[in-house]
Amino acid sequence: xxxxxxxxxxxxxxxxxxxxxxxxxxxxxxxxxxxxxxxxxxxxxxxxxxxxxxxxxxxxxxxxxxxxxxxxxxxxxxxxxxxxxxxxxxxxxxxxxxxxxxxxxxxxxxxxxxxxxxxxxxxxxxxxxxxxxxxxxxxxxxxxxxxxxxxxxxxxxxxxxxxxxxxxxxxxxxxxxxxxxxxxxxxxxxxxxxxxxxxxxxxxxxxxxxxxxxxxxxxxxxxxxxxxxxxxxxxxxxxxxxxxxxxxxxxxxxxxxxxxxxxxxxxxxxxxxxxxxxxxxxxxxxxxxxxxxxxxxxxxxxxxxxxxxxxxxxxxxxxxxxxxxxxxxxxxxxxxxxxxxxxxxxxxxxxxxxxxxxxxxxxxxxxxxxxxxxxxx
Numbered sequence: 001x002x003x004x005x006x007x008x009x010x011x012x013x014x015x016x017x018x019x020x021x022x023x024x025x026x027x028x029x030x031x032x033x034x035x036x037x038x039x040x041x042x043x044x045x046x047x048x049x050x051x052x053x054x055x056x057x058x059x060x061x062x063x064x065x066x067x068x069x070x071x072x073x074x075x076x077x078x079x080x081x082x083x084x085x086x087x088x089x090x091x092x093x094x095x096x097x098x099x100x101x102x103x104x105x106x107x108x109x110x111x112x113x114x115x116x117x118x119x120x121x122x123x124x125x126x127x128x129x130x131x132x133x134x135x136x137x138x139x140x141x142x143x144x145x146x147x148x149x150x151x152x153x154x155x156x157x158x159x160x161x162x163x164x165x166x167x168x169x170x171x172x173x174x175x176x177x178x179x180x181x182x183x184x185x186x187x188x189x190x191x192x193x194x195x196x197x198x199x200x201x202x203x204x205x206x207x208x209x210x211x212x213x214x215x216x217x218x219x220x221x222x223x224x225x226x227x228x229x230x231x232x233x234x235x236x237x238x239x240x241x242x243x244x245x246x247x248x249x250x251x252x253x254x255x256x257x258x259x260x261x262x263x264x265x266x267x268x269x270x271x272x273x274x275x276x277x278x279x280x281x282x283x284x285x286x287x288x289x290x291x292x293x294x295x296x297x298x299x300x301x302x303x304x305x306x307x308x309x310x311x312x313x314x315x316x317x318x319x320x321x322x323x324x325x326x327x328x329x330x331x332x333x334x335x336x337x338x339x340x341x342x343x344x345x346x347x348x349x350x351x352x353x354x355x356x357x358x359x360x361x362x363x364x365x366x367x368x369x370x371x372x373x374x375x376x377x
Contacts, residue, residue, distance in 0.1 A: 039121070039153070042289040042296035044130025051298040052077040053106040054088070056285065057240045058263055059158065061318030068305050074298045079104075083239030084193045085113040092290075096122040101292040105299040108157050112196060112358060114286045115147035118154075124289045125152045130300035133307035137326045142284065154286035155303045156324035158259070158315075161273075161344065161355065162197040162281040165256035167246060169270040174253045176277040177205035181224075186233050190245065190254040191225065193237040195371045196358040197281050198225065198255055204278040210359050218361045219370055226374045237375050246271055258344045262320035273344060279354025284324070320345055 057080040065076050082088045088109070095102045096117070109117060117123050128135060134155050148154045166174050171185060180189045191198045200210035202221040228234045235251060243264055245251035258280075261273030289299050305311060312325035313332055317339055323329075332340040343351045361367040 039118075040124045040291065042124040042126055042293060042300060044127040044300040045297035047072045047074050047295075047298040047301035049295050049298060050075045050077065051106070051295050051302060052079065052104045053108075053299075053302070054079050054081050054104050055106075055108045055157070056080065056082045058243075058260060059108075059285075059319055059321075061314050064306065064311060064315055067311070068302060071305070072298070072301055074295075074301065076298075076302070082108060083241060085110050086195075087193070087239070089113060089117065093122075095292070096120075096290060099292050101290040101294070103294060104290060105293040105295045106287050106302065107290055108285050108287055110194075110196075110358070111145065111147060111154070111284050111286055112360060114154050114288055117288065117290075118148075122291055123153050124291060124293065124296070126155070126289065126303075127296075127300060130297070131155065131304045131307070133304045137307050137309060137312075139324055139326045142324050145284075154288055155307075157285045157287050158319060158321035159282070159284040159324060160321045161258040161275075161347070161352070162192070162194075162201065162255065162283065163258065163276050164274045165242070165246060165254045165261045165264070166272050166274055167249060167252045167270055168272045170249060171252035175274060177201045177255070180253055180255070181228055181233060183233070185252055186231070187235050188250070188252045189234055190236045190238050190242050190251050191234060192255045193239060193375055195368065196360065197283075198237075199367075199371060200281055200356060200359060201255060201276065201278070204356065205276070210356050213359075213361065215361050215363045215367060218367045222367070222370045222374060225371075226377070229374055229377065257321075259319050259321035262342070262344055263318075275351070275354075279356060280352070281358055282352065282355050283358045316345065322347070 051074050053076065055078065060078065065078050068074065069076050092102060138156065142156050143151065164174060164177065173179065199218055199221050202224060203210050203213055203217055206221065208217045238254070240260060242251060242254040242256055243260060246254060246264065247268055256273070258273050261271060264271045287303055289296055293299060306315065307325055309325055309327035309331055312323050313328045313335065316323040316328050317332065317336060322345060329340050329346050339345055
């Protein structure tokens with residue numbers, strides 16, 4: 001079955017090839033991709049004991065964890081402690097470098113960080129015999145990304161779009177990323193601390209295709225962001241924590257993620273995610289099992305469990321992001337047609353035609369450092 005979602009995500013996966021060709025992707029980290037033969041494989045088995053999962057906020061429904069515990073007997077600690085890929089990696093890296101995971105058996109970084117952590121030897125391959133639901137139900141367009149073409153070490157959790165979240169009662173005219181630089185919104189605008197979301201969107205607004213951007217293009221966009229930060233135009237750089245400021249009205253517009261906006265809108269109808277005039281950024285977050293994971297059997301059992309289409313539909317109904325599991329839309333057509341027909345959850349090809357997959361600059365270390373200086377300045 002090839003749904004509209006599958007068609008739309010084909011654009012994302014095709015663009016991953018371009019992202020993989022961005023030159024040195026070390027970002028200042030140690031280089032040296034692991035030989036597959038040298039990578040430890042996380043083993044399956046009868047799940048038991050305790051499982052700790054690190055994920056992003058607002059990213060799972062209220063019943064999946066209790067239902068998983070009831071079905072498997074695994075006591076599950078679900079931590080919402082990923083707010084930014086680089087920040088989370090910096091926190092976990094000292095333990096990973098010692099072959100420890102801080103007790104975590106599943107982490108959920110975005111695709112570029114997922115690949116980087118694997119290249120550093122911090123991630124295990126997966127015992128695919130333990131995750132038959134993934135093999136059977138992963139949508140075709142996500143089965144062979146360029147950074148992990150055989151899905152040896154990643155299982156997609158959710159995909160989404162990065163654009164503008166607007167308080168339409170306070171800033172009804174914002175439709176472009178360039179509108180965030182309008183002086184009338186000084187001090188009431190935030191951008192993401194995720195460089196691969198924020199900087200490419202600024203480039204797109206200035207007519208630069210991120211897939212073909214030079215390092216000079218990246219640095220010019222960062223200079224523009226720096227000037228806005230120095231002038232007080234930008235209130236802050238955030239992860240998911242833009243939600244409270246939007247709800248209070250302290251922020252009228254934020255570069256933000258599609259699913260967050262759908263959830264926030266349920267409580268405040270004046271909050272709306274908007275496709276920027278220039279198009280959005282597309283991304284996928286992936287489950288991985290880190291080195292030193294204390295319970296790989298339970299981790300694999302969880303991955304397999306959430307790839308049951310009925311379970312995945314429960315998650316989609318709550319988180320409002322793009323599911324990687326085949327059959328979810330068909331379930332939601334019957335259960336909640338409003339969700340099944342929402343372009344933010346099941347986007348068609350036309351809706352995402354101007355969108356771009358997250359990419360990296362050729363000299364990633366230099367550009368990362370330049371952007372980090374904006375964040376810390």
